[in-house]
Amino acid sequence: MNVIGLDRVDAGMVGTVGGKAAGLGEMIASGERVPPGFCLTAEAHASGTVPADELAAAYERLGGGPVAVRSSATAEDLPDASFAGQQDTVLDVRGDAALVEAVRRCWASMDSERAVAYREAAGIDRADTHMAVVVQRMVDATVAGVLFTADPLTGSRSRMVVDAAPGPGTAVVDGSVTPDHHVLVDGEPAAAIEGGCLTAARLEELRAAGRRLAEHFGSPQDVEWAYDADGVLWLLQSRPITTLFPLPPDTGKPGPRLYLEVGHMQGMLRPFTPMGMDCLTRIWVRWCSLHGIEVDPREGASLLTPVGGRLYLDLTDAMRSAPVRGRLPQAMEIYGPRVRRAIEHLLDDPGFAPRPGLPFAPGPALRLAARILPTTVAHIAATIARPERARARVARALRDFRNQPRPGPEATAAERFAFVSEDAYAPILGAPMMAVIWPTFAGIILGTLPSALLHGVASADELDAVLGGMPHNVTTEMDLALWRVAGNADDHRALFLGTDPAELTDLYRRGALPDIGLADFLDVYGHRAAAEVDIGVPRWAEDPSPLFATIANYLRVDDPDQAPDRRFDEAALRARRTISELSLRGRARRPVRGRIASFAMRRSRQLTGSRELAKFSWLIPFAEMRRQLLLIGEDLVRRGPLERADDVMFLTLDEVRAAVHEGADHRSLVTARRAVHDREVRRPSVPALLMSDGTDVEAILPRPETEEGTLPGTPAAAGRATGRARVVRDPSGAHVEPGEILVAPTTDPGWTPLFMTAAGLVTETGSPVAHGPTVAREYGIPAVICVRDATREIRTGQVITIDGTAGTVTVESDGPTRPGRGR
Structure with a gap:
């Protein structure tokens, strides 16, 4: 046919x-x-x-x-x-x-x-x-155009957009004319433009047609239409608007509602797999239950909302709370100036008018504080007083994490499932985690205290220098350990520089690679990866290809001054010198504060590196949970409910239970979810603040005025650097030449090996206290974060200058230059 x-x-x-x-x-x-x-x-x-x-x-x-x-x-x-x-x-x-x-x-x-x-x-x-x-x-059109049943620029499903021009409409579609532009807001009557080509009645007719089409197709539509000489409306085409970010789920709570994307604080902008979202939510639910906080397990935590595979925090009640809302902009500063500006803008929105009362029930909150605050204060004080004892407890806890009982080779799928759904959480929520938490909290406090005590005495550059070359940081220790592995590979440069990382991985698995110490590295760090908070993501122990790509990067370092271990040692020396200078200056100007600050800075050298420990630790049992899930997946493949072992990562634990115990067939469900996940992986940007009607709040704000060629961001690590940009959206197999400036959507510890050859760091999201900026400061490289659309505004090869003190990125030229770094 x-x-x-x-x-x-x-x-x-x-x-x-x-x-x-x-x-x-x-x-x-x-x-x-x-x-x-x-x-x-x-x-x-x-x-x-x-x-x-x-x-x-x-x-x-x-x-x-x-x-x-x-x-x-x-x-x-x-x-x-x-x-x-x-x-x-x-x-x-x-x-x-x-x-x-x-x-x-x-x-x-x-x-x-x-x-x-x-x-x-x-x-x-x-x-x-x-x-x-x-x-x-x-159609012999007298007027024609396009209708979007949702605003394609802001994402709002409460607004339709109509562009219209006299004639057949091709000029509207191809952009060769400036059309009449109408925005139709829900609940407001349409209004014609004086001298325009559409009457209010025709706009209402188009609105009604758009509603019918969106309802029929089940999603917002991009509609082409035309009116003929008799005034008859013809619909020429309707296709889905594919760029819209998904709507938050309807919780049944009064709107409008506001959601803050929080995954990027852990370097997670890519979508979670369904299993990843389910496991992370269950950890949170169990923690809440352990501390007497009532949570509906079906919803996860009442504040946490998955949208488009990302994790959002519901800020609505805080926005409406009269005692709290005024403090929100300052609290949001940690998420960057764009988020703060958006919060300030919405405080004037009638939908978030203040109401009396707190955004939470004070009784349970006070009982929780009374139960955990004394213990917290005591443990943090003990940690600060005796950091060496705290580190010894951490070492024992890490052994407990690694030696956790687990199902053996002969275990059944049901026994493995019982481990994943119950037993695996014991160290994450129990004593081993507590032994790690206190040094983490103490490190965060000590790392931030000097800036408050030395305000007006120390510059931002000096305070950043204090945090450089920090010992006892598992992430920098990991990166330096990989640098030593690369040193072992130096005798085989041609092999590691000239072979694709995937092929090197295959050779490694077959035992056909020279021994460069990678197995020992993976014994300690193999449970890590980029986007590691998602249990659905392969760990380095499963797929070391990203490590081989990084080893090749390290082998390209031919300037001794650019060697990561030397840069780290230089940053440590600069930190010690700066602490001495600030201690003298602080005591001279503010004797009491200066002495406290001096103690905090010196003690921070022993504890602030511990801030990375908590995540490093709980990812150990998390990786074991993943291993057991994959073994369950292999069993389900043999029995028929799944096509591939890793299909299990596109199910929830309840769905895995049904497959294991009842033989439920999930193959079609997995296929559909993989398609959605693949689509979301390709999504170029994710709203930081999202309204319940789909509005990306930042999209409705006026862009701040900046000099031409300058992109504003947030200072994250002091110093200046000029070099060629290297735009990287996925660290797997990424290539960063020594002296290039890494431009990325976000970073987590899985990205940090790339820092060791980079002259600087630019990210689209983040916080000054997140993993990426923390490690950048320790390596002594400047960093600017929260640069909107950085991976699209900047192209690989462009010469850029970043100022980690001012928080700006300047695009210098596309011409050649010798990459370098400086402070």
């Missing part, structure tokens, strides 16, 4: 007729007014021959005359790829010969440069895509 009428097409035929035709068929079936037409199916494209006779016959049945010929690819209008404007449309086609030529033109556009680039960016295989062609009777 090569030709089929649009009135016989439905959504189930998308593989034959493509997304555009399938959408038109659905619109016709739902009663919308669509120009009549037919579809030349993808089967004809697969054969490569235009069936001219069939086309002519269908054209004649349509009544001849002018028609529009539109591409309709079988990959078009997928949930994350609309192909809008990527393939050809030919208008006002008349006659059989012109129709055949228009079809050939549509077919050819499938391999145009822009279409190829779009498929590559969307991860769509050319072999999986074919081209159908839609032929429709032309």
